[in-house]
Amino acid sequence: MTDQSTTTTLTEDECWELLAQQKVGRLATAVGGEPEIFPVNYAVADRLVYLRTSPGTKLAELAVNGRVALEADRLAVDVAESVVVKGTAEILETDADLSMAEATGLVTYAGGGKDVWVRITPAEVTGRRLEH
Amino acid sequence: MTDQSTTTTLTEDECWELLAQQKVGRLATAVGGEPEIFPVNYAVADRLVYLRTSPGTKLAELAVNGRVALEADRLAVDVAESVVVKGTAEILETDADLSMAEATGLVTYAGGGKDVWVRITPAEVTGRRLEH
Numbered sequence: 001m002t003d004q005s006t007t008t009t010l011t012e013d014e015c016w017e018l019l020a021q022q023k024v025g026r027l028a029t030a031v032g033g034e035p036e037i038f039p040v041n042y043a044v045a046d047r048l049v050y051l052r053t054s055p056g057t058k059l060a061e062l063a064v065n066g067r068v069a070l071e072a073d074r075l076a077v078d079v080a081e082s083v084v085v086k087g088t089a090e091i092l093e094t095d096a097d098l099s100m101a102e103a104t105g106l107v108t109y110a111g112g113g114k115d116v117w118v119r120i121t122p123a124e125v126t127g128r129r130l131e132h
Numbered sequence: 133m134t135d136q137s138t139t140t141t142l143t144e145d146e147c148w149e150l151l152a153q154q155k156v157g158r159l160a161t162a163v164g165g166e167p168e169i170f171p172v173n174y175a176v177a178d179r180l181v182y183l184r185t186s187p188g189t190k191l192a193e194l195a196v197n198g199r200v201a202l203e204a205d206r207l208a209v210d211v212a213e214s215v216v217v218k219g220t221a222e223i224l225e226t227d228a229d230l231s232m233a234e235a236t237g238l239v240t241y242a243g244g245g246k247d248v249w250v251r252i253t254p255a256e257v258t259g260r261r262l263e264h
Contacts, residue, residue, distance in 0.1 A: 026203055028169040030162030035201040037160040037169065039214045069167040071158055082171045 010127030015083045018074055018127060019044050025072035027051065029062040029089075036062060042070065043104035049085055049120040050101045052108050060091065060116050068120055083127035085120060092117040142259030147215045150206055150259060151176050157204040159183065161194040161221075168194060174202065175236035181217055181252040182233045184240050192223065192248050200252055215259035217252060224249040 010018070019025075023043075029036045038059050043050045049070060053059045068089045073082040092098050101117040142150070151157075155175075161168045170191050175182045181202060185191045200221045205214040224230050233249040 024207060026158045026160075026169060028158075028160035028162075028167040028201070030160075030165050030167035033162050033165065033199065035160040035162035035167065035199055035218075037158060037201045037203040037216055039203060039205050039207075039212070067165065067167055069160070069169045071169040071171060073171050075156060075171075080171070084169055086167075 005130055005132035008129040008131070010081065010083065010129060012125055015085075015125045015127040016044065016047060018081055018083050019049070019072055019085070019125075022072040022074065025070045027059065028069045028071070029059075029066055031062050031066060040070070041106060041108040042072075043106035045100065045104050047122065049087075049122065050104050050106055051089075051118040051120070052101075052106055053116045053118060055116050057116075060118070070120060078132060080130045081127065083125065085122045086124045086126075087120045087122040089118050089120050092119055137262055137264035140261040140263070142213065142215065142261060144257055147217075147257045147259040148176065148179060150213055150215050151181070151204055151217070151257075154204040154206065157202045159191070160201045160203070161198055163194050163198060172202070173238060173240040174204075175238035177232065177236050179254065181219075181254065182236050182238055183221075183250040183252070184233075184238055185248045185250060187248050189248075192250070202252060210264060212262045213259065215257065217254045218256045219252045219254040221250050221252050224251055 023041055025040055025042050027038045027040045040051050066089055070085045092101055098117060155173055157172055157174050159170045159172045172183050198221055202217045224233055230249060
């Protein structure tokens with residue numbers, strides 16, 4: 001290919017704006033050197049990322065106190081923006097944490113039965129925009 | 133939520149059909165226990181997955197003989213289909229391999245300069261459809 005493209009680094013505010021606008025992301029885990037990737041519905045609040053899953057799922061198992069990376073993007077013909085949140089996932093258990101999670105109003109594709117809440121506390125948020 | 137959803141396992145043929153129809157996926161790696169995730173353009177041929185990247189990129193570094201997981205999906209209002217390919221990535225070097233890769237006609241968002249070809253040899257391909 002001979003066409004040119006430009007890459008711009010997104011600011012942290014732009015990253016969170018994109019994350020707030022999207023509803024579906026992909027969660028990557030790396031337990032035992034084995035990469036796993038899951039499409040997930042998520043919500044953000046106070047710069048924390050919330051997911052819901054069902055008890056006993058692979059996601060629930062892998063996300064416990066684990067390092068994770070969540071990617072969300074906005075793709076158009078000439079512009080592709082992508083944000084990656086790296087951080088630590090934990091399953092929420094206290095009433096206070098669960099109240100904050102439920103206040104996000106997160107709805108998932110899979111519907112009923114998703115009563116495990118997972119919160120990702122970000123260590124690093126990066127994003128970039130490709131234009132051509 | 134009280135609505136119901138059904139989950140169907142996709143056949144291997146359905147998985148490859150979805151992979152062939154989509155152009156953007158997300159690649160997860162797990163080097164040193166650290167999950168990384170990259171949005172990527174990819175192509176499939178003969179049930180192998182091809183990516184292009186630039187020399188010296190993090191993706192190129194991580195993909196060398198590494199275990200990877202690539203996810204692609206097709207999301208609509210009432211149906212979400214997602215396929216995950218797990219396998220081993222390698223950077224292509226022989227003329228024969230490069231010819232096969234270039235024959236896919238893979239075009240990337242980032243355009244020029246992507247002269248490293250990566251091939252994923254699948255060990256496992258799984259997919260599912262959520263409907264509600």
